[in-house]
Amino acid sequence: MTTREQDVLRRVGEASVLILVSLADGPKHGYALIQDVKQFAGVELGPGTLYGALDRLERLGLIESLPASERRHPYRITAPGAAALRVHLDSLERVSAAGRLRLRLGGV
Amino acid sequence: MRAPKAQEGRLVDAALHCYPARWRRRHGGEAAELAALLIRDGNPAASIAWSYLVGAAREWLTPPPGRSLSTVAAALLAATCLLGFSAALVAETAPAKAAGTTQSPSLPIPPKIKPMPPSAGSPHQFTPCHPRQVTDAIPAAGHSHLSLHETAHARSC
Numbered sequence: 001m002t003t004r005e006q007d008v009l010r011r012v013g014e015a016s017v018l019i020l021v022s023l024a025d026g027p028k029h030g031y032a033l034i035q036d037v038k039q040f041a042g043v044e045l046g047p048g049t050l051y052g053a054l055d056r057l058e059r060l061g062l063i064e065s066l067p068a069s070e071r072r073h074p075y076r077i078t079a080p081g082a083a084a085l086r087v088h089l090d091s092l093e094r095v096s097a098a099g100r101l102r103l104r105l106g107g108v
Numbered sequence: 109m110r111a112p113k114a115q116e117g118r119l120v121d122a123a124l125h126c127y128p129a130r131w132r133r134r135h136g137g138e139a140a141e142l143a144a145l146l147i148r149d150g151n152p153a154a155s156i157a158w159s160y161l162v163g164a165a166r167e168w169l170t171p172p173p174g175r176s177l178s179t180v181a182a183a184l185l186a187a188t189c190l191l192g193f194s195a196a197l198v199a200e201t202a203p204a205k206a207a208g209t210t211q212s213p214s215l216p217i218p219p220k221i222k223p224m225p226p227s228a229g230s231p232h233q234f235t236p237c238h239p240r241q242v243t244d245a246i247p248a249a250g251h252s253h254l255s256l257h258e259t260a261h262a263r264s265c
Contacts, residue, residue, distance in 0.1 A: 030142045047142050047156055048163025051135050055167075071137040 008060065009088035015045055015053040016062075020077060020085045023063060029072040030054075057081070116153035117144070123157040126164035 022036045057063045062081030066074045120143040
């Protein structure tokens, strides 16, 4: 299997990747996720987008929901989720490095 | 200031009601609370409601767990084929029905035209009609319809 095929996050969309990055440092519920993503990425996730991405990630087994405190469900990244995020970030890093190098070589 | 807040809440509630019931059971309460927190932070209720509406549309279009996308696609394809088949059937039977209803049953049935023999000196090649074929083509037609069709064929011949 190629590195590209191993990258399961390639097709899940930006919101899912941002959520996984946010959950990488500990469990969070919806509101905390939106605030955190806004802080580190400057992206305001809509609540509809957030729940769609959370459901997709949960179906893929990349995150899991913890028992609710009041009405809020905290979510936690799973071991496969952490592995998938690592693969995806490596892939992004390679693309980023190649892009920067080419820009430098091209003198753009 | 109470009325606008209530209105905002109703807007979000209406958007949340667009989600499937299984989604509302799972996320409904939390989603309403999240919307209230976002509105409190100064986010416009309309944009929150819009986000939920788009999410609801996506939720309806996403196959539920246990049903693969190919199953949903196959069901859609089958439904389309059935619709197409029904439309074709209706289109095929419509002219026959029209012929059956436009002709008054009280009109006298014109006499059958006998095919002319080729030796009659006609410049055209004459092909006689076969009433048997007409009855085969419309098996459900009654006897009076059959006569009408025979007449129509006789005229066209």
